[in-house]
Amino acid sequence: MHYTANDIKDLDRVRRLKLINSVSGIKPANLIGTKNRKGQLNLAIFSSVIHLGSNPALLGCIVRPTGEVPRHTYANIMAEKEYTINHIGTPFVENAHYTSAKFDGDVSEFERCQFTPEYINNFKAPFVKESKLKMGLRLVETIPITINDTLMLVGEIQHILVDDIVFGTDDDLDLSLINSAGVSGLNTYYELKKIARYPYARVPEVPNFTSD
Amino acid sequence: MHYTANDIKDLDRVRRLKLINSVSGIKPANLIGTKNRKGQLNLAIFSSVIHLGSNPALLGCIVRPTGEVPRHTYANIMAEKEYTINHIGTPFVENAHYTSAKFDGDVSEFERCQFTPEYINNFKAPFVKESKLKMGLRLVETIPITINDTLMLVGEIQHILVDDIVFGTDDDLDLSLINSAGVSGLNTYYELKKIARYPYARVPEVPNFTSD
Numbered sequence: 001m002h003y004t005a006n007d008i009k010d011l012d013r014v015r016r017l018k019l020i021n022s023v024s025g026i027k028p029a030n031l032i033g034t035k036n037r038k039g040q041l042n043l044a045i046f047s048s049v050i051h052l053g054s055n056p057a058l059l060g061c062i063v064r065p066t067g068e069v070p071r072h073t074y075a076n077i078m079a080e081k082e083y084t085i086n087h088i089g090t091p092f093v094e095n096a097h098y099t100s101a102k103f104d105g106d107v108s109e110f111e112r113c114q115f116t117p118e119y120i121n122n123f124k125a126p127f128v129k130e131s132k133l134k135m136g137l138r139l140v141e142t143i144p145i146t147i148n149d150t151l152m153l154v155g156e157i158q159h160i161l162v163d164d165i166v167f168g169t170d171d172d173l174d175l176s177l178i179n180s181a182g183v184s185g186l187n188t189y190y191e192l193k194k195i196a197r198y199p200y201a202r203v204p205e206v207p208n209f210t211s212d
Numbered sequence: 213m214h215y216t217a218n219d220i221k222d223l224d225r226v227r228r229l230k231l232i233n234s235v236s237g238i239k240p241a242n243l244i245g246t247k248n249r250k251g252q253l254n255l256a257i258f259s260s261v262i263h264l265g266s267n268p269a270l271l272g273c274i275v276r277p278t279g280e281v282p283r284h285t286y287a288n289i290m291a292e293k294e295y296t297i298n299h300i301g302t303p304f305v306e307n308a309h310y311t312s313a314k315f316d317g318d319v320s321e322f323e324r325c326q327f328t329p330e331y332i333n334n335f336k337a338p339f340v341k342e343s344k345l346k347m348g349l350r351l352v353e354t355i356p357i358t359i360n361d362t363l364m365l366v367g368e369i370q371h372i373l374v375d376d377i378v379f380g381t382d383d384d385l386d387l388s389l390i391n392s393a394g395v396s397g398l399n400t401y402y403e404l405k406k407i408a409r410y411p412y413a414r415v416p417e418v419p420n421f422t423s424d
Contacts, residue, residue, distance in 0.1 A: 001372075001373070001374050001375070001376050002332075002371065002372070002373050003371070003372040003374075004370065004371055005269070005368070005369065005370045005371070008269050008369065008372070009267070009268075013267075015383060016266050016267060016269075017266050018383055018384055018385065019266075019372070019385065020263065020265075020266035020267075020269045020369070021263055021266060022384070022385035022387065023263075023271070023345060023347060023369070023372060023374075023385075024240055024242075024261045024262055024263045024271055024297075025240025025241065025242055025261060025299055025345075025387065025392055025394075026238050026239075026240050026387060026392060026393075026394040026404055027238075027240065027262075027263070028236055028237025028238050028239065029237065030236075030237055047263075048262060048263065049236045049237060050236055050239075050260060050262050050274065051232065051233055051235075051236045051239070051259075051260065051274075052274060052357060052360060052362060053232075053360040053362060054228050054229050054231075054232035054233060055221070055225075055228060055232075056221075056359070056360065057217070057220050057228075057232045058359065058360055059235070059236050060357075062262065062263075062264060085236075087237055090407060093407070093408055094408065094410060094419070095421055097410045097413060098410075098413045098418045098419065098421075099413075100413045101413040101414060101415045101417075101418050102415060103415060112418065112421070113418075113421055114421040114422065120214075133235060133237075135235060140359060141357070141358070141359050143355060143357060143364075145264060145272075145353070145355060145364075145366065146353070147268070147270065147352055147353050147366060148264060148265040148268065148270055150264060150265060152355075152357075152364070154357065154359060156217070157217065157220065157232070157235070158216065158217045159214065159215070159216055159217070160213075160214070160215040160220070160231070160235060161213070161214050162213050162215075162235075163213070164213050171227060171230055172230055172234070172396075172397050172399065172400050173230065173231065173234035173235075173396060173397055173400070174396075174400065175234065175237065175238055175396050175400075175402070176402065180237055180238060181238075181407075182237075182238040182394055182404060184384075184385060184386075184387050185384050185385055186412070187384065187409055187410050187411070187412070188384050188385070188386065188387075188406060188408075188409045189406070189407055189408045189409070189410075190387070190388065190404040190405060190406055190407060191404075191405050191407050192238055192394060192402040192403075192404065192405075193402060193403050193404075193405060194400060194401070194402055195302060195305070195393075195401055195402060195403050196305055196306065196400075196401045197399055197400045197401070198306060198309045198310075198399050198401075199399070200398070200399070201309060201310045201311075201312045201313040202313060203313045203314060203315060205313075206310045206313050206324065206325075207306070207310065209307055209310075209324070209325055209326040210326065
């Protein structure tokens with residue numbers, strides 16, 4: 001199947017969303033937790049969390065300020081500068097998926113979708129107790145992506161809370177040991193199975209791949 | 213385990229890289245194909261491809277112009293404005309991993325790591341024949357992330373070449389049917405298993421999650 005730019009433009013909206021939201025490959029399934037000035041909690045599923053750098057430890061996520069769904073998340077992060085990113089475990093993907101419904105402003109997705117808010121000292125935003133890898137971030141940069149009116153929010157990691165079992169027998173994390181889920185498109189969820197781990201690639205150690 | 217921002221800063225460099233490159237969750241495993249003005253091909257593994265929007269169809273990827281590894285990819289994209297993004301199938305993760313070795317400038321990773329370049333009309337950059345979902349992109353925006361001296365390259369999708377089997381029995385893509393791989397950290401690879409698909413979340417249709 002070959003889609004050109006024109007074919008993509010001519011697809012009906014839902015088919016285009018399904019296709020284009022899948023073609024980048026597997027996406028991480030995370031819940032972003034925030035609190036507003038009145039103390040109301042918000043929890044929203046995001047598939048756009050991305051690693052930006054390790055020193056300082058920075059993560060980005062994409063928001064559409066003019067869009068409807070993550071409006072509370074965006075507003076709360078801009079106002080409070082603090083938020084949490086929580087891996088979604090495979091047993092919780094259905095609960096997490098439904099945080100994307102457009103609940104009224106006074107409904108907390110924590111309560112409606114049965115997640116438990118959890119706090120640590122000196123950090124205002126709520127973590128998700130059920131998550132086995134969760135982080136507290138402070139907003140450090142807001143980068144406009146002018147071509148489609150979106151923003152990348154850049155946060156510096158202040159806290160990582162992770163279940164020890166993620167390390168398995170070596171010092172690389174194995175996300176399958178904490179059941180972290182992946183997502184493609186808008187609604188398709190995956191579990192992960194670790195299949196391989198290779199050393200840092202040095203030229204003299206590259207295998208001879210030539211056939212027979 | 214609880215790491216604070218200071219704990220992260222104090223980790224030795226390799227442990228920090230392993231940890232922080234894993235905490236965003238599962239990342240997509242893609243190969244980016246480019247060609248320079250002399251016609252030399254380059255192929256490099258990237259785990260930072262991200263969906264930015266569907267109309268226009270935009271994907272981002274993060275590059276560090278001052279870094280060593282993806283320097284040819286970055287230079288070629290800036291010069292030629294065209295590149296391909298190709299899903300890495302699980303049978304090819306080892307070959308793909310070793311494209312990250314710092315080969316001399318006259319070595320093509322296509323040849324050294326045993327991938328086959330493939331072309332379509334009116335598009336200069338090489339696709340990866342072995343990939344079951346591959347795209348041709350045109351560079352449309354270059355966004356500096358000043359806080360850590362990286363760039364997000366934004367490309368508009370010009371072509372999608374995808375094996376029909378990805379659609380399975382419905383109109384959502386199932387990336388496990390084309391064996392698309394995920395990656396965490398710098399070197400850990402995963403296969404995907406689809407576990408669930410839920411409808412668009414409308415408030416009246418949200419399940420009652422309250423226990424018992």
